[in-house]
Amino acid sequence: MTDKPIRTITDLARLAGVSPGTVSRALAGKSLVNAKTKERIQALAREHGFQLNQMASKLRRQKTGVIGVAIPLGHDHRQHISDSFFMTLLGHLADELTERGYDLMLRRVIPENNEDWLDQFIGSGMIDGLIVIGQSDQFDRIEDVADGYLPMVVWGNHQEGQRHCVVGTDNRLGGKLAAERLIAAGVTSIAFLGDVGAMEFAARYAGAQEAAGRLAVPIKNFTIHLSPDRISSEIASQLDEVLSNSDGVFAATDTIAFALLRELQTRKVAVPDNVKVVGFDDLPIASQTSPRLTTIHQDIAAGARGMVDLLLRRLDGNSSESLILPPKLVIRETA
Known part of the structure; x- marks a missing residue:
């Protein structure tokens, strides 16, 4: 009691x-x-x-016209929504939801401060359904809620047997393509920059490890967080070790790649002559860096459409399969 x-x-x-x-x-x-x-x-x-789901049942009878969007930051709680990837995806989601007649309610969530964040959002009485951007370190929590709450779709990494509905890129294949490109460009040792505590980044690193191992090229992870107050300093503090052991860098995101290119330029390290760089995302600015960034393209616009389509299907009471988007290597000047 x-x-x-x-x-x-x-x-x-x-x-x-x-x-x-x-x-x-x-x-x-x-x-x-x-x-x-x-x-x-x-x-x-x-x-x-x-x-x-007493609140969810009520919402199905009395629609609010609002879709919740939650960004859980369990692995890097100092990261900001202003991150270029978040802003790109949120823009596409807002366009899709608006065209379907829905408003968007956005929450940045620090799970360590509120372990009930999913239940509270779902049971708030303010939303018809929920989109979660990124699994962070909350995979098990999302799985638990998926058992009893149908109208939820997650942007993230899919793994065999999971119960929640995911839309996302094949991150492991993307990592494999990135490593293969670096090796084809003549790289003999690879540094992976990113926090593998995030599921998507862990899958990208695993794919790169698979390709590097097959081709007998060493690869090492250097943890870099995406929070704006850490990314530059973490790259600067580890760059000497990166450059002394590697002639190629696979950045877990374009945002990390951009920060790396700035630091390399400051130190007058030539790209791609002295070190080659591949990013991941293909954000709009990737074609505007100097030199222009070679990266792995994930179709963020198609992902946003897919999430909204699957969510609306679930709002009608239907289940849906996850949607895995194919990555694409975009070769520019950095590798």
């Missing part, structure tokens, strides 16, 4: 001593939960007047 109101799946899970996903499955009557646990959770729910 507890005096604290039971408002969310997480509240009920804490009371029952199980995971939020188990609560979702138990209240949905799924056979994955053993009968004894299911009965206990359902009894607690009745005792506290809790119904699975």
Whole structure:
């Protein structure tokens, strides 16, 4: 028993001593939960007047015309929404949602300050459905909510067997293409710049490792965060080691690549003569850097359309498969 109101799946899970996903499955009557646990959770729910997705059910009857967009920053909580990738994707999402008659409610979330962020957003009564940009380190939390909340689509990395619906690029293949390009350009050792605590970056690094290993080229990860108060200083502090061990750099994002090119220019290190660089994203500015950035293109506009299409299908009560977009190598001047 507890005096604290039971408002969310997480509240009920804490009371029952199980995971939020188990609560979702138990209240949905799924056979994955053993009968004894299911009965206990359902009894607690009745005792506290809790119904699975009671707020979501209400919203399906009384539409708000608003789609929530959450950006969880569990792996790098100092990162800003003003990041070029976020702004590019948000622009395309806003265009798509507006054309479909929806408004957008945006939240930047620091999960360590609020572990119930997903339940609270979904149960706020203010949104019809939810788009999550990036899995960060919140994969398990998103999986739990996906069991009981249909109208949610996530931009991120897909892995076999996951339950939540994802739209995103084949990051592992993109990493493989980046490493292969560097090696084809004559690179003998590769530095990967990025924080592999993020699922998408980890997949990009894994793809690059696969290609480098197959071709017997060493590769090493250097952790670089995307928060604006850290990215330049982290690159500067590690660049001597990068340059002493590598003649090619695979940057996990174009934003990291841009910061690297600035630092290399400051130190008068010639690109691509002394070091070759490949980025990832193909943001609009990638064709305007000096030299112009070789990068892995992910179709952000198509991804935004895909997320909105799948979300609207789910708002109508239908399930949907994840959408994996093919990456494309764009060769310019840095490699």
